[in-house]
Amino acid sequence: xxxxxxxxxxxxxxxxxxxxxxxxxxxxxxxxxxxxxxxxxxxxxxxxxxxxxxxxxxxxxxxxxxxxxxxxxxxxxxxxxxxxxxxxxxxxxxxxxxxxxxxxxxxxxxxxxxxxxxxxxxxxxxxxxxxxxxxxxxxxxxxxxxxxxxxxxxxxxxxxxxxxxxxxxxxxxxxxxxxxxxxxxxxxxxxxxxxxxxxxxxxxxxxxxxxxxxxxxxxxxxxxxxxxxxxxxxxxxxxxxxxxxxxxxxxxxxxxxxxxxxxxxxxxxxxxxxxxxxxxxxxxxxxxxxxxxxxxxxxxxxxxxxxxxxxxxxxxxxxxxxxxxxxxxxxxxxxxxxxxxxxxxxxxxxxxxxxxxxxxxxxxxxxxxxxxxxxxxxxxxxxxxxxxxxxxxxxxxxxxxxxx
Amino acid sequence: xxxxxxxxxxxxxxxxxxxxxxxxxxxxxxxxxxxxxxxxxxxxxxxxxxxxxxxxxxxxxxxxxxxxxxxxxxxxxxxxxxxxxxxxxxxxxxxxxxxxxxxxxxxxxxxxxxxxxxxxxxxxxxxxxxxxxxxxxxxxxxxxxxxxxxxxxxxxxxxxxxxxxxxxxxxxxxxxxxxxxxxxxxxxxxxxx
Numbered sequence: 001x002x003x004x005x006x007x008x009x010x011x012x013x014x015x016x017x018x019x020x021x022x023x024x025x026x027x028x029x030x031x032x033x034x035x036x037x038x039x040x041x042x043x044x045x046x047x048x049x050x051x052x053x054x055x056x057x058x059x060x061x062x063x064x065x066x067x068x069x070x071x072x073x074x075x076x077x078x079x080x081x082x083x084x085x086x087x088x089x090x091x092x093x094x095x096x097x098x099x100x101x102x103x104x105x106x107x108x109x110x111x112x113x114x115x116x117x118x119x120x121x122x123x124x125x126x127x128x129x130x131x132x133x134x135x136x137x138x139x140x141x142x143x144x145x146x147x148x149x150x151x152x153x154x155x156x157x158x159x160x161x162x163x164x165x166x167x168x169x170x171x172x173x174x175x176x177x178x179x180x181x182x183x184x185x186x187x188x189x190x191x192x193x194x195x196x197x198x199x200x201x202x203x204x205x206x207x208x209x210x211x212x213x214x215x216x217x218x219x220x221x222x223x224x225x226x227x228x229x230x231x232x233x234x235x236x237x238x239x240x241x242x243x244x245x246x247x248x249x250x251x252x253x254x255x256x257x258x259x260x261x262x263x264x265x266x267x268x269x270x271x272x273x274x275x276x277x278x279x280x281x282x283x284x285x286x287x288x289x290x291x292x293x294x295x296x297x298x299x300x301x302x303x304x305x306x307x308x309x310x311x312x313x314x315x316x317x318x319x320x321x322x323x324x325x326x327x328x329x330x331x332x333x334x335x336x337x338x339x340x341x342x343x344x345x346x347x348x349x350x351x352x353x354x355x356x357x358x359x360x361x362x363x364x365x366x367x368x369x370x371x372x373x374x375x376x377x378x379x380x381x382x383x384x385x386x387x388x389x390x391x392x393x394x395x396x397x398x399x400x401x402x403x404x
Numbered sequence: 405x406x407x408x409x410x411x412x413x414x415x416x417x418x419x420x421x422x423x424x425x426x427x428x429x430x431x432x433x434x435x436x437x438x439x440x441x442x443x444x445x446x447x448x449x450x451x452x453x454x455x456x457x458x459x460x461x462x463x464x465x466x467x468x469x470x471x472x473x474x475x476x477x478x479x480x481x482x483x484x485x486x487x488x489x490x491x492x493x494x495x496x497x498x499x500x501x502x503x504x505x506x507x508x509x510x511x512x513x514x515x516x517x518x519x520x521x522x523x524x525x526x527x528x529x530x531x532x533x534x535x536x537x538x539x540x541x542x543x544x545x546x547x548x549x550x551x552x553x554x555x556x557x558x559x560x561x562x563x564x565x566x567x568x569x570x571x572x573x574x575x576x577x578x579x580x581x582x583x584x585x586x587x588x589x590x591x592x593x594x595x596x597x
Contacts (some may be wrong), residue, residue, distance in 0.1 A: 044463050044465075045462060048500060049495070051494070052491065054496075074471050138463050139467045166464050168460060168462075168463045170460075
């Protein structure tokens, strides 16, 4: 049997694990696919390779798929997201002195208390004529939006009181160690790299800001996706099975050793295993602590592209680009996420398929059965730390109620 | 028109700069260091930025263009969508560009085309150099392997080479690979290699 080749761009991050495992565990091959993984160092390169056909699909920060479709900072090019590669998995790592001021204990901070202390530290630094600098991986990244959501709620004005700069993930730990920034918000293993070098301490994880925050997605050019529905369906089935394996704790050692290889993350298998297992070393010389739902790659419909998640990302894009809300743009942003393609690909498999495509985000505290067209779907706690809920049909009202 | 060329490979950057000069575009600046990139760029104030596709500074640069008020806002290349072909050619060659929004296409296209040609010429040069280097290295390994065989088996040079070649054919490997295995084994056995 000849295999159909499909090239997938990625950055060296633990949450690139699902496509990597689909290839390495032979799951793509079972669907008649041969995945070729194309590694890059910046999101701009991953995006350009995708747009100009060097890759067929990409591991991408979710907001960048939307920003590209809306034409922010470049001519618009329509991308589609039929599969979410994972939720959360990022952390905020601060230089040791700042970390001690923000979270005095050795553990993880309480989001509100830590945010208020960070705001105080930032204002004190401003009075001395300097600013606290925090690196995020891209302007259009969930990291940027989570960090800003957190700090704004804690009384800090992200564009005035601190300086938020861009650093691609592979350079984040270096930048913190070199003192170019006072903190980083990045995915694993780069926080752990910084911690083990003694360059910083993890004070917060993004799962504490939004328990079910959408993170990396599988993005394709819309035209390419529509031209090859069969290929796309097979890829989604392979990724779905890879995500199930990825979330199996008994296989964490094997997966970590695969991801650690030079062609992929080219890093420490031990660090990667900790991230996969939700066990994070917060500071050098301490024991790893278990952080429930640190990375959320599979259960509870984690891979389903909820249109409401795309809408939330659009709301934050309006908020921080300081642009006007537009119903037409909101609709274009929603259409980037393609639950219809997800359902089509996984129909007839055991995967639970939600009946709805959109939901109230941040409204579930506990566990809740949800309506499904196939299988049994259970959704877990998805709260934002400030208790606000997001109604995707009332974005403008939501924006008016948010600080700053 | 002022053009900034950002490339960590100084050789490639100067090849592009030469090309621009030949085309009558004498106002260009090369930046090869990663640190202080934004400050340099702000001082240069370019209308066109040429940067290699895989440059680690690209995300940083895009953020800068999005928020900077020091520069008129350049946007991610690619002239406009009506020119997919030349954009694709640029990406294939490994070059990307940022251009101040609104700059006339007729002025930009020649620059982009030139950069593409120069990038291609540079990678061809590198490939040839790499091939030449590995050919030289292979020849040295084969000579060493022949010397080992001549000493161990007390045979002359043509016989040693014939031995190498027949073994390579039987094991479906290249002569250089067989030679390397012999040299490695000899070194491990305590010989001089």
